[in-house]
Amino acid sequence: MQVYRFIRSVAVGFFVLLGWCATGAIAAPSYRLIELPFIGPPDDPFNDTSATAINRVGDTAVNFYGAFGSSALHCNRLSCVTVPPLYVPHWPAVSAGGINDAGLVLATSADLSLSTHALVFDGTTNTRIYGLPDDLCGGCFNDSYGRGINNRGQVVGSAMGSDGRERAFIWQAGNLQELGTLGGSRSTGTAINDHGDVVGYASTASGATHAFVYRRGRMTDLGTLGADWAEAYGINGARQVVGCSGLPDGQTRPFTYSNGQMSALPSLGGPTGCATGINQGGFIVGTATTPAQEEHGFVHDGARTWDLNDRISASARAKWLIIGASAINHRGMIAATGMNRQNGVVRALLLWPRPESTTQQ
Template sequence: MSLLVRRLIYAFVVVMTVALSQPTNAQKYAITDLGTLGGTESFAYAINDSGDIIGYARYQGDTTSGPFLWSNGKMTDLNAYYGPEQGFYAGIMGNINNLGQIVGNSSDGHAVMLSQGEVTDLGTFGGDYASALGINDLGQIVGYFALPSGHHHAFLYTDGVMTALGPFGEEAISVATAINDSGMITGFATDSYTVSARAFLYNNGIMTDISPFDSRESYARDINNHGQVAGEYLPYSGPFRCFVRSEHLISDLGTLAGIDCVALAINDQGEVVGSSPAVVGTEISCDFETGMCYEYPVYSWHGFLYKNKRMIDLNELIPSDSGWELEWAYDINNKGQIVGYGTFGAPSLYRAFLLSPVTRTTIRIKPSHVFNKINFKRGKKIPVAILSSESFDAPGLVDKSSLTFGAVGDEASLIGCDRKQKDVNGDGLKDLVCKFSVRLAGFQCGDTEGILKAKMIDGTPIEGKDSVIIIPCK
């Protein structure tokens, strides 16, 4: 069964009860809505180690869409940036490397690379159209081209030359999905459209079937710089399951709820992201002739992170009241940042998201006092020290303009930071001391902790907590 068909099946399930959730002690993440190109929806597909993201978004009016590059908090329309002078109009952009080179396809069906304002047309290798899906940091590109018969053939583009990768029979089909910096290529292929696809690894001119276990169908989606391959396979009994293939080991990642899985990306730490149906509620079906009613689980595709031998629903990593349902996780970089898309708000519209791991930092509220007493009726300023460590220079790394502090941590209460750096805890390291407004911090009787949030200069979110005593509360 194709991925599209499987997605449509689950899309028609009607949710009739309150969604379920499970607590987790996993790494906390900050979520960013990447916005749109003027329309209502957007989709993120790839991220590099600098945090540059590519995707697709609706234009104003939602009648047309185009590719975007999101970098340093700004979304750029790639059609507007590359198109006017070069007559270029893009289709879907598939990947971005650490040099900022972007690959995908143009609206006229050619595989293309975008880099530093220039468009490189990779051609179609004599086929009807072609699409570039992966690029490594050496600029080597892989993807597929389509013959007039409609069959896809994998290609490698290097040093200005596009080369077809086997199998080469008239009925053969192959797609190259990713390439690492050693030139190892992965994807899926079959000798005939009547035969199920098999995951492959192409290395040193040899294509090897790497289908895991006793599977009847398999797909390889990504490969990291250690040669680990992520994908999914269909066993002879049961639904698709995700896997990671290392040089001497194949690991079954399983599913979120036992019924399906698609693994889309793996970083150099071996962390995998993708999507799998999760139980989000139940529905009741009644037989009116017998009067018997039955309760069934309701499923929805959810993005996942596989880390430390555990598959985690991404929705467990964000606040339950965030308004998000994260459905598809498409890529993860070596900093652990995850991109994809999900529904947000009401009505539920698809929006591209960025999940960034939150770095926990140590703070001291009122560092010169033994007890962190805050008079929320008479007090004016609350000093908070962000402590440095051997690996964290608070004065040099924290973006002071991003600081928020208060009862929940999102309060825009910053007054200012001390120019003179102090070592407030006597460890020989200079710390960052800032002052916040008592009134704007939002403390009330019964609050027991203060929360500080900020970003480092490179955009990494940080968070710290310390105890407080709110007075007067009689």
Template sequence: MGHADRIRGRLVRLAIGAALVAGLGTFGAGTATASPPAHEPPAGPSPATVAWRDLGTLGGSWSTPTDVNDAGQVVGTSATADGRSRAFRWQRGVLTDLGALGENSAATAVNERGEVVGSSDGRPVRWRNGSPIDLAAVPGPAQALDVNDRGEVIGVRYTETSGMYGQGFLWRDGRSVDLPGLGGDSYPVTINNRGEAVGFVTTATTSEAALWRNGRLIRLGPPDALASMAHDINDRGQVLGSMRLDGDPNWHNFLWHDGVRTDLGAITTVGINSRGEFAGNPDGPLGTRPVRWHRGTSTELAPLGGDFAQASAINSAGSVAGQSSTADQQTHGVVWTRNRVIDLGPLQHGASIGGVQFINDRGLVVGVLNPTGEGYRAVVWDTAHR
């Protein structure tokens, strides 16, 4: 799976007033523990459902994933027994505490080389050779948000003059440069393997979708938009974003490529892969189905017998992961491939409903469940042989 295909599967959770924080980095050794065994789905009307595996915690009651690569390395953050929050890496059944500069840390993403980045005690870090390394070239309080397969890191730092989002930066080979804006904040969300980053910049009155290429800011939003922002970019330079137009109460998503912006209508996209395929959820009443687009053609993704479905992530093969209601009104995880639908089983345990977040190119699906009611846990479903 190309780096840009892992939409913060890393899920896009951008809206005006809130920004997606995606990350990256290099993992270290740290403390390792075996994760719990896989849990077979409960007996019921869906015998073909896929077993889920609890990744465990670092001693506390919860863990949450933030990214997965094609080697099956899952990264995220977990509570510890003494109440701290620590970055973790999970691989082949082993959960590893990645350590911290002081007390706390959080991992935000992993690239295909296994480099993990995030933050620790107010500083941007990456993990290498068993311990977190401070990105010392970045001044002041800051956090790393994403990393590409070349090891280029984007993030945001906070200054006395920055607003709520901060000043975006690009870190490369031990050097850091600020990403230009429009007089306000600049916030990069993700970076592709060509070193192109997307996100948004702010002015005194609004936000505007932004692409940073070779140190230069390219404005992507229409001049008459009330607000806009960019969510994702693939290695071909195709950008997904959203915009709010005057006179329309709905947010519209758009596709931008080589200066041409296409309005996709009232829909929320969840990511674009290296083939230019993207998936999303049309705004509308209950029963509106998620869709997958490719070259102007959209395909509806049917629910598992119920009246609700939602896409969460897409991989480079075009498989879409998400959740769906069933005929008996349970909420299940689901993967829509090109020729079949894979039922991941119930996401609800008691009053708690979990969620599907990511899928890599080998069919490893990552999400969260709350199986005991005591805290959400990072889990995986392996659909490779289904």
């Protein structure tokens, strides 16, 4: 049965892609909304979940937030597995950062000494990622925070040194490399593609924060859209970068960066927006505000930005408000987060492209 489901899912994805290619259209499809399984204490008054990353088969990294702590989960459409924390105090604190095609989940957890470390969970055991190697006090300042993982098992995030500085890093098989900054004191890596290119944000000598891409030992400043800050959150195999930046008027816009040029993306009509993921086809997802100041998930198809709430069925729309989109895989499946309109509960969702015409809802 498991093999059948996998073959069927691959077939559906193939025919979706075939339909796009046959018509020549790149417009965003309509989506089938799938509620991911929920794991949480039944007596917990706060039991929200949110999706953070997705791999090629639709497995999703999920955060659980409750009154008694937080957990990281590896979820498919049928079940979820909890990433074990490095230490189980009364209030465990674990967050999910990413997932790759092999099913490795990147998370961050506090340990017994209350240091915080990134970890890679393979379904059975955790591999801990320590902070910068110059720590002088036996672990008290060498925190690390995991943000992204690629299909080669390379991890990016930020790590702390003994002087309290925060640096972007790339880690693989026990080796951690500090990536430096743009002339300032801090940096954070947020995503990595399968070529090993890293994106994130770093401080400059003037104290501004700029988006960067790190490739072959060099960190390149991507600039901003006119304000003093920009942050990059996604990169695909074609080295297209997405993120968000401030504008001179104080608003925030999603951006795309390629061929040396940062360009603002159209948003959803409100003052803020941020792109957080891009797939091989150039489809971009993120979260933006509407004119009514509501946060909605969006998908940009290369020509237009679509509110994801307008791309699901009326019955799904009656139950769920899609409040964010975190990642999109190369088959077009989206890791999203929605709020139940009836009870206000927030849940991780999977949006699966429908094979029919893109004009159908």
